[in-house]
Amino acid sequence: xxxxxxxxxxxxxxxxxxxxxxxxxxxxxxxxxxxxxxxxxxxxxxxxxxxxxxxxxxxxxxxxxxxxxxxxxxxxxxxxxxxxxxxxxxxxxxxxxxxxxxxxxxxxxxxxxxxxxxxxxxxxxxxxxxxxxxxxxxxxxxxxxxxxxxxxxxxxxxxxxxxxxxxxxxxxxxxxxxxxxxxxxxxxxxxxxxxxxxxxxxxxxxxxxxxxxxxxxxxxxxxxxxxxxxxxxxxxxxxxxxxxxxxxxxxxxxxxxxxxxxxxxxxxxxxxxxxxxxxxxxxxxxxxxxxxxxxxxxxxxxxxxxxxxxxxxxxxxxxxxxxxxxxxxxxxxxxxxxxxxxxxxxxxxxxxxxxxxxxxxxxxxxxxxxxxxxxxxxxxxxxxxxxxxxxxxxxxxxxxxxxxxxxxxxxxxxx
Amino acid sequence: xxxxxxxxxxxxxxxxxxxxxxxxxxxxxxxxxxxxxxxxxxxxxxxxxxxxxxxxxxxxxxxxxxxxxxxxxxxxxxxxxxxxxxxxxxxxxxxxxxxxxxxxxxxxxxxxxxxxxxxxxxxxxxxxxxxxxxxxxxxxxxxxxxxxxxxxxxxxxxxxxxxxxxxxxxxxxxxxxxxxxxxxxxxxxxxxxxxxxxxxxxxxxxxxxxxxxxxxxxxxxxxxxxxxxxxxxxxxxxxxxxxxxxxxxxxxxxxxxxxxxxxxxxxxxxxxxxxxxxxxxxxxxxxxxxxxxxxxxxxxxxxxxxxxxxxxxxxxxxxxxxxxxxxxxxxxxxxxxxxxxxxxxxxxxxxxxxxxxxxxxx
Numbered sequence: 214x215x216x217x218x219x220x221x222x223x224x225x226x227x228x229x230x231x232x233x234x235x236x237x238x239x240x241x242x243x244x245x246x247x248x249x250x251x252x253x254x255x256x257x258x259x260x261x262x263x264x265x266x267x268x269x270x271x272x273x274x275x276x277x278x279x280x281x282x283x284x285x286x287x288x289x290x291x292x293x294x295x296x297x298x299x300x301x302x303x304x305x306x307x308x309x310x311x312x313x314x315x316x317x318x319x320x321x322x323x324x325x326x327x328x329x330x331x332x333x334x335x336x337x338x339x340x341x342x343x344x345x346x347x348x349x350x351x352x353x354x355x356x357x358x359x360x361x362x363x364x365x366x367x368x369x370x371x372x373x374x375x376x377x378x379x380x381x382x383x384x385x386x387x388x389x390x391x392x393x394x395x396x397x398x399x400x401x402x403x404x405x406x407x408x409x410x411x412x413x414x415x416x417x418x419x420x421x422x423x424x425x426x427x428x429x430x431x432x433x434x435x436x437x438x439x440x441x442x443x444x445x446x447x448x449x450x451x452x453x454x455x456x457x458x459x460x461x462x463x464x465x466x467x468x469x470x471x472x473x474x475x476x477x478x479x480x481x482x483x484x485x486x487x488x489x490x491x492x493x494x495x496x497x498x499x500x501x502x503x504x505x506x507x508x509x510x511x512x513x514x515x516x517x518x519x520x521x522x523x524x525x526x527x528x529x530x531x532x533x534x535x536x537x538x539x540x541x542x543x544x545x546x547x548x549x550x551x552x553x554x555x556x557x558x559x560x561x562x563x564x565x566x567x568x569x570x571x572x573x574x575x576x577x578x579x580x581x582x583x584x585x586x587x588x589x590x591x592x593x594x595x596x597x598x599x600x601x602x603x604x605x606x607x608x609x610x611x612x613x614x615x616x617x618x619x620x621x622x623x624x625x626x627x628x
Numbered sequence: 629x630x631x632x633x634x635x636x637x638x639x640x641x642x643x644x645x646x647x648x649x650x651x652x653x654x655x656x657x658x659x660x661x662x663x664x665x666x667x668x669x670x671x672x673x674x675x676x677x678x679x680x681x682x683x684x685x686x687x688x689x690x691x692x693x694x695x696x697x698x699x700x701x702x703x704x705x706x707x708x709x710x711x712x713x714x715x716x717x718x719x720x721x722x723x724x725x726x727x728x729x730x731x732x733x734x735x736x737x738x739x740x741x742x743x744x745x746x747x748x749x750x751x752x753x754x755x756x757x758x759x760x761x762x763x764x765x766x767x768x769x770x771x772x773x774x775x776x777x778x779x780x781x782x783x784x785x786x787x788x789x790x791x792x793x794x795x796x797x798x799x800x801x802x803x804x805x806x807x808x809x810x811x812x813x814x815x816x817x818x819x820x821x822x823x824x825x826x827x828x829x830x831x832x833x834x835x836x837x838x839x840x841x842x843x844x845x846x847x848x849x850x851x852x853x854x855x856x857x858x859x860x861x862x863x864x865x866x867x868x869x870x871x872x873x874x875x876x877x878x879x880x881x882x883x884x885x886x887x888x889x890x891x892x893x894x895x896x897x898x899x900x901x902x903x904x905x906x907x908x909x910x911x912x913x914x915x916x917x918x919x920x921x922x923x924x925x926x927x928x929x930x931x932x933x934x935x936x937x938x939x940x941x942x943x944x945x946x947x948x949x950x951x952x953x954x955x956x957x958x959x960x961x962x963x964x965x966x967x968x969x970x971x972x973x974x975x976x977x978x979x980x981x982x983x984x985x986x987x988x989x990x
Contacts, residue, residue, distance in 0.1 A: 522716060522718060524714045524715070525718050527683075527705070527712070527714070527718065528712065528714060528718035528720070529720075530685075530704070531683055531705055531706070531708075531710060531711065531712040531780075531789075532706075532711070532712075532731055532732035532735070532779065532780075532783070533706050533707075533709070533732045533783065534706055534731065534732075534735045535706050535735070536704075536706070538735055542731070543720055546722050547721065547722055
């Protein structure tokens, strides 16, 4: 009988009248959410999507050398290409020279293989002296690199409109001429080091923050209001100070003639002429990041600890548990949601941290985010920067996924 | 085996939190083995502080507490072997009922099969067998409360402390739990120290009640003694309903005295805490001890005017303006005899002088 339709008193099916009654509320809810949704869509989802899109978008060059790449499709890249490829290249370059846009392909080709810059420039200059037919010989005559497999192979490698070469570069891999994935030469393998260092720093900063924040949060949650408010202000004070100011003040403290070094010398841990370097290396990054990210660990822990009734610990003790056992068996398990939230937050924030490592990190303390900034601002290789950004994002999502598997995301509490 | 009448002993215990105010003043209290003693008092009277000192969560500022003859002030709570039921139950929310009960046994390293037997026995005592695998959140308030009781008893403690354990339950549940706890106490004979501010609860459950006020025990006696023969006006006012007359002792001889009220009338009373003529006093009289138009001769007989009549089902409550006190309450049992109780009527009220107790002035 469960399939029988229930009617409301005026004969309309109950479901229909319920929907009708709820419609106004639903519309109101949608209208309330809409501005925020559009805001996020326009200023967050769209630009980030656009940025990530760049990391695989390689259409520009294939649009500028269309005939060459079409001709290259039949080429197996085992030996030098035949005449039609060079003929097509001549046509494409002539067109680019007419429109004076060949400069744009130089940059792209030079990323692929250095040496293309002078090669293209020289060729374009001499393009009007080319005669009809036998383009291959004429190209090689202008510059011998046109007759080298490395360059022709590199040229072919730029052909696909979509490429994940930037991602390979992000982990120190690349395509060789045969389009096989190989490691870059040993002296250029810097990104793996950066990734490992970033993860290492994020991991230890998370651990340090946890060790420092747990007792603070516990104090905050258990002290009488009078003192806990004061302590809370101390915890929040850094939030009200500019990040830049805080980092700069660490630079003042940590420099070789700074107060901390003075103290170390005073206490006899180091000789005056052999002061330890506390800044422009990974130590500076650790110290400053731990201090700056500490509130993000304290607050979730505090909000969870605040909900734990003090009578639970008392119950544990009255039942015969030593303070240590009571803490370990009762208090600690109940704070796990806060620990999870705090660690996740601090780890994710520190894995993409930028200003602090940039200012106090120096060369040995700079992280992947600094490399991203470098490619955004200095080398202008936005595609590579966004590839690194996307890798960072995937990394964060992976951590989130692992956390969800281990602890369960429902167990998280941010306050 | 003779029972130790000083199983728990508070010996001149003082407690101050801030060094300015004494929350507990010179407390002396002996509790016998197997006894159910309730600490009753208004909030802030120091009763919970006493319980916390006994449990070991607070240290006495002065004095000593003895448990079975041993001073326990320097023993940490987890070594005292005292079970405790908390106001909000304090069940461990991340453990099942079984794990909650197993906790005190595990920390005592009791083998599993023995522990299982104890847990089963404790759960059957509170009629919660079959609930072992539930989490506390899945239980109703009453069930959580019973788990808390079972947990406090499962490790066979010498003393169980209960800190307003029924405070969060609704009225009906509270009443049935009162009987349940009373029966558990009777069946296993453990010493119980119970704290409450609910006098009905205290009267129902206890062997003896210690009425607390202002950091001191005002009276320690059995429930009937406490109700029938309060020793001072605080106890008289705190336990049950109470009619009071303020006045001055005008004559005293043996077991009766005359008290001159503010409006000039003299009444006869039982001198409890007055010694001499001229002392100020507060006379206390239970509402059910005063009768309307008494048939038997009573030595106090006065006329009053009915101000308010409230029907209560089993009895009718009548407020009378009597001898200048317009808050004089009478309780008339619901019986077939029809008294002429109408608003504004003048009636005769009589009582025996031994029921009106002349206590310390308020």
